[in-house]
Amino acid sequence: MKTDILIVGSGCAGLYCALNLPEEKDVLVITKAEAECNDSYLAQGGMCMLKDETDYNSFFVDTMRAGHYENDGKSVDIMIRSSQDVVEDLLRYGADFQKDENGELLFTREGAHSEKRIIYREDVTGQEITSTLLEEVRRHRNIRLMEHTTMIDLIAEDNVCYGAVVQLEDGTVTKIEADFVVMATGGIGGLYRHSTNYRHLTGDALAMAIRHGIELKDVDYVQIHPTTFYSKEDNDRSFLISESVRGEGAVLRDKNGNRFVNELLPRDVVTKAILEQMEKDGTEHVWEDLRPIPAEELENHFPNIVEYCRQKGYDVTKECIPVVPAQHYFMGGVKVNHQSRTSMEQLYAVGETACNGVHGKNRLASNSLLESLVFAKRAAQDMMACQDSVKKNLGLIEHLDMGCYEDVETLTRENRRLVKKEIEAAQACARAEQDSEKTEKGE
Ligand SMILES: Cc1cc2nc3c(=O)[nH]c(=O)nc-3n(C[C@H](O)[C@H](O)[C@H](O)COP(=O)(O)OP(=O)(O)OC[C@H]3O[C@@H](n4cnc5c(N)ncnc54)[C@H](O)[C@@H]3O)c2cc1C
DSSP: OEEEEEEEOOSHHHHHHHHTSOTTSOEEEEOSSOTTOSHHHHOOSOEEOOOSGGGHHHHHHHHHHHTTTOSOHHHHHHHHHHHHHHHHHHHHHTOOOOBOTTSOBOOBOOTTOSSOOEEOSTTOHHHHHHHHHHHHHHHOTTEEEESSOEEEEEEEETTEEEEEEEEOTTSOEEEEEEEEEEEOOOOOGGGSSSBSSOTTOOOHHHHHHHHHTOOEEOTTOEEEEEEEEOOSSOOSSOOBOOHHHHHTTOEEEOTTSOOOSOTTSOHHHHHHHHHHHHHHHTOSOEEEEOTTSOHHHHHHHOHHHHHHHHHTTOOTTTSOEEEEEEEEEESOEEEOOTTOBOSSBTEEEOGGGEEOSTTTTSOOTTOHHHHHHHHHHHHHHHHHHTGGGOOOOHHHHHHOOGGGGSOHHHHHHHHHHHHHHHHHHHHHHHHHHHHHHHHHHTO
């Protein structure tokens, strides 16, 4: 198979990248599962945007503060400054966000935001954005979408990417030749027992990067979301109780019904407080009390969360719900520059799989959809800017040894092991550094 641009992943990053490529380019989007099965569809709270110039400084500072000032300031600036352009595109495609009676966008708030600057559609913002992008993609004749098609390796030589090896739905393994490859494979939640992510998101792009010596960044930065619905059942995915619920007034309570933390602090701080409280109380969860939010607001703004809890036997207008932290987001990833280029030529990474440093050590709520879209567009623009210098390697494609892809199952298992090992090693290293700093300070 042959295409001009191969995009791996049909989440918001992959789709928006495809839409920003010119119509004369043949674009192939592949996805491991059905087109709609990705974390972009699950996003509940919303997407940040720069409302107006007066909010720039506080948006910037909120993002940096949440990221422990380890963020790449230029990436943060690009994200904020590009947000209105991205929102304009989404509205043009037909995305329907919540508006007031004058047709102006409404804004909500989440933890660690000093202002209301998050656009939303009830508690299904990700679905609204991603289904709109998917419809738009399906209208484009130059973009093909192949479901149940999994990238299992990159085709590369001398640090230049020429395509990918993929497994098709019927199990056949084949090569796709491309001028550019964009890895938009999402997060790593499938590697964890408790995660809000889809189980098939297993950091595959990271495995390719490790195998091919492509640079990674901040792989020890894994975000744990403070509040997912606690269930004794062996659920395949933890259900998220969005942070915007706390933004609208919900509070956390210990086993005796007492509050124990400021619920609007950054995620990592709230998570730590919950875990400490659980240990102190000897419990497997804490309680989240949604009753401070008026019942009408609950039904209008958070219908899915209310319904999910109802199905689990909890009426959120009358009682608290049990919540527990779970793996949620990966701040680290394949290292990219501000144009989303990886360290390998002709290879880009966008969305949660990439790390341009925008989130630092801890992502500010609702910055992920925005960052994914902003830097996906930049990847598309950059590919077109350097299309005249594309290198081809027909010999490599033709003579590629396909024998090493005979046992895809073992290869996949090994890929997961590689990624987990990389993350755990980086985390162990970070812990050792912290310990030695403490010793030096005499703490
Ligand atoms: C429950 C939940 C709620 C969230 N709420 C918010 C929110 O309110 N606001 C916000 O900003 N962010 C939120 N996030 C985070 C945000 O949704 C994600 O970070 C973002 O959507 C990632 O987009 P993506 O395109 O990078 O990845 P995804 O949307 O996850 O897409 C990844 C794609 O890659 C494909 N893929 C993976 N591996 C392969 C492979 N080897 N071969 C082929 N295809 C592959 C998958 O099938 C999928 O199509 C939330 C996340 C979750 C889980």
